[in-house]
Amino acid sequence: MLVEKYSSRLYWHIRRLVILHEDADDALQNTFINAWKSIGEFRNKSALYTWLYTIATNEALTLINKRKRNSAISIEDLGSYFENSHEGSSWFDGDKAQIMLQNAILKLPDKQKIVFNLKYFDEMTYEDMSKVLGTSEGALKASYHHAVKKIEKFLGES
Numbered sequence: 001m002l003v004e005k006y007s008s009r010l011y012w013h014i015r016r017l018v019i020l021h022e023d024a025d026d027a028l029q030n031t032f033i034n035a036w037k038s039i040g041e042f043r044n045k046s047a048l049y050t051w052l053y054t055i056a057t058n059e060a061l062t063l064i065n066k067r068k069r070n071s072a073i074s075i076e077d078l079g080s081y082f083e084n085s086h087e088g089s090s091w092f093d094g095d096k097a098q099i100m101l102q103n104a105i106l107k108l109p110d111k112q113k114i115v116f117n118l119k120y121f122d123e124m125t126y127e128d129m130s131k132v133l134g135t136s137e138g139a140l141k142a143s144y145h146h147a148v149k150k151i152e153k154f155l156g157e158s
Helices: 002-018 021-041 048-070 075-086 096-106 110-121 126-133 137-157
Strands: none
Touching: 002 021, 002 048, 002 110, 021 048, 048 110, 048 126, 096 110, 096 137, 110 126, 110 137, 126 137
16 A cells, blocks of 8 residues: 555656666666665655655665765766657656756756755745755755756756
């Protein structure tokens, strides 16, 4: 039941961070495994979904950091890969503007990327993001503002 209720939201949250479907599937599976192992530690201090988002975000960041250490691929190459791999993909139905937006998001630092995705795509409140990321609401608002400005700049140059 837990998997059915949250898997789609968590999958897309992870997918926007790690880009590749296979990586998102791996991180999602690890998210539910870790949640299952740690369910006894959940104390209802926050909503269940914010706890799951915290686990999912940490899994995605772990995977991103592992990929960075083991790969020589640049952000530009990843952007090209993203554009080529998503055209005609059953997992992505975006148009050129959506591809440009995703390429702009790829260029953001990890923290800003996460904050932007949680606010823009997941429509999460700053209060919930604060619980997920362990950061103050003010810092999250600043991160989101900086992310939006960087994305606007990138899109203006494209």
